[in-house]
Amino acid sequence: MTEDKNAPKDKVAAKDEKAPRAPKTMGHEWDGIAEYNNPLPRWWVLVFMVCIAWAVGYMVVMPSVPGVKDFFGGTAGFSSRAGVRDVLAETATQRQEWLKPMADAPLDEIVANPALRQMAMRGGEVIFKENCAACHMVGGAGTKGYPALVDDEWIWGGSLTEIQQTIRHGIRSGDPLARTAEMPAFGRDGLLTRAEIGQVADFVLAMAAGKPGPAAGQALYQANCAVCHGEKGEGMKETGAPALDNRIWLYGGSRAEVMAQISVPRHGVMPNWGGRLSDVEIKQLSVYVHSLGGGQ
């Protein structure tokens, strides 16, 4: 109130400005209380009306009213599921286009071509995470019972084509071309006594450490194991017999674990991915696994 008195008189501004009005009331009064009449701004009401009109139109055009078993789908036939399907189908078609050169090229050519290799490694990484990492761990680190794919020991071979073969047909998977081998259960089937198994285990552990082992164990090894695992423990990829001359152990490297494996061997199973992944996906996966560091 005081500001009005002190401000200089401004005729021009006053002309522009309408004189302050007395507030409008609704015209009724109870106990001395009157109700102001402050209607909503017209623009607001108009926007509100337009929104209502829009909503009515929207209900007609888009899926809106639920029924008992079905719902009113709208005149435009919109469906977000169909939309997702379309987008996925379109993506798949586009991907086919990019993957065409990869489908046509043999594995070593993919590795030699930087662009194809990059694509295969990226795609393979995704496929690996989705399908393989559950057992082989992210990055192919492996864990007990599930071979590491990053080191340089390969039970069934670490070349590109061998990796591809393993992925496609699996190991002991039931696929006719699956890699299959079985180690005799020396303990359970009574082929060796418990003492003899201990001697063999001692010899194998010494061999892995690069030291001479006990003679008794060595004799037993040569007689029972060398056929598959090699005279010097170098292993045999054709029969899936792991090398025993190094410190990489699939089922653990303690004496008890080695004895358990000789006595009643565990045989890992890997599914055949041939039917589940497409050829080009298996190619990408092979290149990726080969690039993890152990590829030969």
Next chain:
Amino acid sequence: MPDGSSSGTQGRSLFAASRKVHPRAASGHFRRLKTRVSILLLAIYFVAPWIRWDRGPGAADQAILLDMSGRRGYFLGIEIWPQEVYYLTGLLVLGAIGLFLATALFGRVWCGFTCIQTVFTDLFVAVERAVEGDRNARIRLDAAPWSAGKLGRKALKNAIWLLIALFTSWTWLIYFSDAFQSTRDLFAGRTSGWMLSMWGVFTASTFLFAGYAREQVCIYMCPWPRFQSAMFDEDSLIVTYESWRGEPRGKAPKDGNFEGRGDCIDCGLCVQVCPTGIDIRNGSQLACIGCALCIDACNGVMAKLGRPANLISYDSVTNQVARAKGRPTRRRLLRPRTLIYAGVLLAVALGLVSVLATRSRESVSIQHERSPLYVRLSDGSVRNGYTVKIQNMRRTAQDYHLSLAGIDGATLTVIGYGDEDADSVRLPVAGDAVGTFRVYVTVPPEVRLGRETSLDFLFNNLAADQFLVQGTMFAAPPP
């Protein structure tokens, strides 16, 4: 309830009702200056994106371009990659300090003459004036009932505004997407939905801000007037009314005798020309954008009356006081405040220039593989995996010779670049591209290492005589 309790707010609105401002046309020194500055700025704005700059085959040839989809910024000979965006921050810091300095020296010159809101509003008001006439005609038109003539004028004005807004907004967009290509695409109907929607957003905001919001943007939306009083001191130039000379105001004397009264004849022209609709005679205020049009208006009146000019003056508070007391005036440009602003400005500018001048045209990042951290090989040696990315910011392909330092006997294998463990591997990277390499480092079993050993990757670009060292770590199993 007693009546008195509610009388405080009775009949008084708690917030200011918006009052339409109808600025009258002004003429004079500051109006000419404002027009020239506007023309210059608009010319730069409209022409700049069309200027070409040859950067070699396959490269963008627009002199000033912030290529969003290509993720490159181009400013004449300078190319900015996304990780170098902090140069833009430096530019913003420069702009801010420049603004401080200009404000301390000359008052609100930014607001009054160069701000985009001021320039566009001035342009839109000029259109309004051309279509609907000057202040009085516009007030009459607004008050008149709707007729075909009024509708026609309003429609024409809005149509021209919309065209200007479309034009200025499109110009804004082509700073971010090649000017010629985008405009060709526009006429061929190939413009993307994103670009069209951005065009719509910018057009709508220009149209609303410059056409309808105008001074409301300056008074209510802009933060700058709120804190710029901190940049002012008594030596900053501001637009003020010399009340010691103008008061007491009164109607123009018929006999031309100004004895015993002030020079202000209360004609109100200073208020009518004001684009924010304020009365400068109330003193310096937040809503004054310092455009000085009131000075032009008042000087015209003073000249007619034969009174000295600059009753409203563009001068410092110190000089106002000096003049009031009849002391000589002086302009103090060199003050601690301006010197500090200028010093900081210079330091930031020098820093920015030196960083730009010495920046490397390649950068390397190394990511150590964490799953697994290390791999023990069958012969007992330990291997670590790394993903190496080399950014080649040059336009031509470069070769980088990668070698290692820090661990004796460590050897390298790069997937796709030779199978054998090597001491040095040549990594080619195409021009203006990022090369990604999978690198394995193997340390033989006879080298005893702790859990973590620092390891340096050396990148030697022989052709460009560039040598880069990037440190990383080598993980080994616990001894």
